[in-house]
Amino acid sequence: MKKLSEYVDTEKGAKELAGDRVTVGVATCGISAGAGETLKALQDANLGVLVDPVGCSGACYNEPIVTVKQGGVYSIYSHVTKDKAQKIVDAVKTGKICGELFTAHGLTEMDYYKKQQRIVMENCGLINPLSIEQYAACGGFKGLLEALLLEPKEVIDVMKDSRLRGRGGAGFSTGVKWSFVLGKTGKKYLICNADEGDPGAFMNRIMLESDPFKVLEGMMIAAYAIGADEAFIYMRLERPLSIRMMQKAISLLGEKHLLGENILGKEGYNLKIRVKKGAGAFVCGEETALMNSIMGQRGYPRPRPPFPAEKGLWDKPTIINNVDTMANVATIMKIGLDRYKKIGTEKSRGTKTVCLTGNVKRPGVIEVPFGISLKEIVYDIGGGTPDGTKFKAVQMGGPAGGCIPASLMDLPLDYEPLTAAGAIMGSGGVVVMTDRDCMVDVARYFMSFTQKESCGKCTPCREGTLRLLEILERLTDGSGKKEDIELARKLSIFIRDSSLCGLGQNAPNPILSTMKYFMDEYVQHAEQKTCAAGVCKNMLTYVITDKCVGCGNCARICPVAAISGKLKTKYAIDDEKCIKCGECMRNCAFKAIEKKSTP
């Protein structure tokens, strides 16, 4: 075998990382906050130090984030939009800290990171994602080199011993999955499932945009272990930046001869990796549908068995792993079993990347050890809910998942306890909800999602989800009846038990779990026709209180002329005409308009 230094100029990367450097996070979150313009302004400013684009460190709530490293001291600056870039320029040129934008001297100083343990996302936001030299300087490809010293079977044994569980949602042992193809000869395929479709989950996007080589290294190790010489990474069309980053990273690997034949001088270790783009179908996250899509067909799922390891792409044995799993593979081989085994719980080792979103003060992507409590995630890391709201529940696992109420926040983040509570780990999306979120409306939202994404192949899912959606629409628009609740529950169980693939089987979860913990809200919607959270429009009334000074602003704003009155006297809203748009309430300078949930 050859040395990595024959392929990659690791020293160049190390030098770049060791010297003075200004970095700007330009993953999708950063760009949406204006980081692209900030980066350009800093690059144009002739700072005399390396200005590097980096990915996302996960603290999306602080974007755009600029980190200045001078004389070995890091200074992290938050909310650096283009108009504030000059302040960073001044800080760098004078060597002083810009107090106005300053956040911390390092990630570990921030509350957000104190309970995190970053082994998979270790490079995210720190290195230039497309610098193969910087990646190598941070220990990149070390895992691959370790793996190539072992026999393929020994690599699989390491994975089994690590107890790594697939991070796509089901949590199946990666090592055991790989061992299914071990004895098989002939053509085999590897697929990395990057079709991250769950709304509220974007940890894969962060990995792909911030550290694509780590995902690719995991794939290279997996391909070696299972004996595949051809691999695909199936990516979601709605993530254009991820796709571009991955395509560039693959071509860079090719240029350095780290893909192709006899890689790193290892005789017979050949691999090519291709990006395959999806075309907008949620069901393609399901592995059999995904394979059909790669083969250019409609993305229909098929019954299993046979599992892909038996009959996969073009009927050949195929192993499919999620992006996060691949990054974990590279991490385990790099840091070694001894260190990895000490992280997480006995059954679920290691860390999980979690997307923390919704009504929480510090939304973003975090990496935490398995076993951390949900309370720690929401409060210690996320900072709790916005002021003036009361925490109600977290929704976990996307459209296939469920809600966990505030009373169960001591639950550990782990597959089995979450499933027992009616939610699932899924891909790891945690959406925080408060007393201003209506749980019946949340169930309706997920059902409208699944109903649209049902591929239509099996009847329970195709017809059942539509009927469920209709029931939930009745309940949320005020025309529901008491019997609707029981009807929805029964239908949910039927769909769960009789659908063909995971999409249909899990589709009723959001309903069943909200019924389990928030039945009172269903009853209120069906019987009293009230929505305590003030979300369901048909159950709202806007009223003008005595705080009104009679300025008449609301009457001018109202799009349907539902407000009338005389100047300097209290105005009134005609509930018949009111379309509940809330414009009057948002625009009242005296906070004299309230919405009430009584009909």
Next chain:
Amino acid sequence: MKTIGEIISKYRDRSDLIDLLSEVQEEYGYLSEDNMRIIEQSLDIPLVDIYGVATFYSSFKLNPAGRHIIRVCKGTACHVKKADMIEGVLDDLLGLRDKQTTEDGRFTLELVNCIGACAKAPNIMIDDKVYGELTKEKAERIIKEFTGQ
């Protein structure tokens, strides 16, 4: 502009159909019946298969779309952050609802599942650029600036 023949010549395999259709749509804005028939003849793939794939995936369009695509995210985080309000803005300013195109052919509105910028919810994406943390006023300003209203 690339001709349909030039695009097809890059793809040989049945398994490349989705990539091929994506590139045709990128170039022409949609998948016309004529183009699908040319693909049928050039690659010997039955038209029914091409049509089947084109109608299965939500990104494929069988009718001309606007030159710019405005995507409103309907993900969970955007939903709890009141993304409905942004749909209202587009309806007010451009008169657009899901999958509709302005009369001048400049803009098409698509409601999409999740663009993965949940921490910045609510979001919209105009062509390839994401705009986050929208309020009604911010959304109005962005749309007005972009459309030159």
